[in-house]
Amino acid sequence: MATPEIIGSARSTYTRVVRMACEEKGIDYILTEVMLGAPELRAIHPFGKMPVLRHGDVALCESKAIVTYLDRAFPAPMLIPSDPRGAAETEQWVSLVNTEIDRMLIRTYLFAYIGPKTGDGGPDRATIDAVMPAARDQIEMLDHAVANSGYLAGNCFTLADVNLLPILYWIRQMPESGVAFAAAPNLVAYYDRRATRPSFVRTIPPPRPPRRQAN
Numbered sequence: 001m002a003t004p005e006i007i008g009s010a011r012s013t014y015t016r017v018v019r020m021a022c023e024e025k026g027i028d029y030i031l032t033e034v035m036l037g038a039p040e041l042r043a044i045h046p047f048g049k050m051p052v053l054r055h056g057d058v059a060l061c062e063s064k065a066i067v068t069y070l071d072r073a074f075p076a077p078m079l080i081p082s083d084p085r086g087a088a089e090t091e092q093w094v095s096l097v098n099t100e101i102d103r104m105l106i107r108t109y110l111f112a113y114i115g116p117k118t119g120d121g122g123p124d125r126a127t128i129d130a131v132m133p134a135a136r137d138q139i140e141m142l143d144h145a146v147a148n149s150g151y152l153a154g155n156c157f158t159l160a161d162v163n164l165l166p167i168l169y170w171i172r173q174m175p176e177s178g179v180a181f182a183a184a185p186n187l188v189a190y191y192d193r194r195a196t197r198p199s200f201v202r203t204i205p206p207p208r209p210p211r212r213q214a215n
């Protein structure tokens with residue numbers, strides 16, 4: 001069988017989700033590192049986002065679709081449970097994280113510190129201050145969500161967890177979200193356990209390259 005090629009970046013949370021899925025399933029894969037908006041992405045993703053996948057004659061975009069494909073195309077362990085309830089709860093959490101939590105905690109809050117639009121002027125304080133009340137609420141909600149079973153969906157490790165962990169990796173490092181995270185005991189315990197998984201450790205993003213000096 002052809003080796004899956006993940007086209008994206010080791011620093012991208014959504015690329016990391018697909019890489020972690022491969023690691024969990026023991027799939028050999030190639031990561032082709034590209035910049036945001038690269039032609040290799042545009043060739044597959046209509047909006048040029050990463051990651052995209054090439055596998056034989058299959059070309060796919062959107063991390064959830066890519067992982068669903070890999071989960072079914074390759075043998076167990078399965079990241080999406082086969083029972084209707086487990087599958088739906090996994091889907092539910094992937095959707096909540098992708099539509100709400102990623103938008104708030106990564107695209108808005110984190111990017112106010114390190115996003116492509118932050119220049120030499122430093123963090124975007126107005127955005128950070130505006131977003132923090134809702135960001136704190138989201139962190140508290142996640143704390144409740146993992147309190148019972150120690151997993152996001154059901155009683156086992158699924159794609160829902162794979163999809164959340166790369167976000168937690170960033171938000172626990174940042175000043176305001178780090179304080180909110182540290183005050184969420186269930187979420188801290190959840191992260192401390194799940195972050196020891198080889199799939200997580202083997203996909204830790206490399207340090208950020210230094211910004212180029214303006215002349």
Ligand SMILES: N[C@@H](CCC(=O)N[C@@H](CS)C(=O)NCC(=O)O)C(=O)O
Pocket residue numbers: 012013014015036037047048049050051061062063064098
């Ligand atoms: N819904 C997409 C989102 C992918 C996404 O937003 N990727 C980010 C990098 S982590 C990206 O390509 N951003 C560039 C952009 O939005 O133009 C997925 O699940 O794959």
